[in-house]
Amino acid sequence: MELHYVFEERFVVGGWSTEFEAGKLHARTIINQPLVFMRKEDGTLIDMTDRCPHRWAPLSMGRIESGTLRCMYLGVRFGADGRCVEVPGQEKIPSALKVRTFAVIERHKWAWIRPRENIRTFGDAERRSTADAYRSGRSTTVRIKVRSPNAYS
Secondary structure, X not given: OOHHHHHXXXXXXXXXXXXXXXXXXXXXXXXXXXXXXEEOOOOOEEEEEOOOOOOOXXXXXXXXXXXXXXXXXXXXXXXXXOEEEEEOOEOOOOOOOEOOEEEEEEEOOEEEEEEHHHOOOOHHHHHOOHHHHHHHOOOOOOOEEEEOOOXXX
């Protein structure tokens, strides 16, 4: 099974729910896809591509401001839906300036992610046990590489 298909068509584990502290950014690479997670103060877990669309700077090196994510390269700010909400020194915000976001569902102590444009209900996945998936040959092992934003400081 091609890994890209697994990522686009299935929920995959992004990490333990308890790993994602409120007010902190958490970088992950899942199936060669750089991602950044942030838990807002209200407890909502957000996941988006860990690349600013301006110069591809890692958003995980940015900071959280009022439930939005600021890229520290240019200072562009993105909302939880991935759309740009502020460009410093510019009043008009280009509609094309956005980051790809992912649906996050927290179940069974895990944070499951899936590309937002392909979202379906998690119910089918909950009804089918891991053992059933393994026996049917539909299970896939995915390695998660954790990157610390402060790894080189």
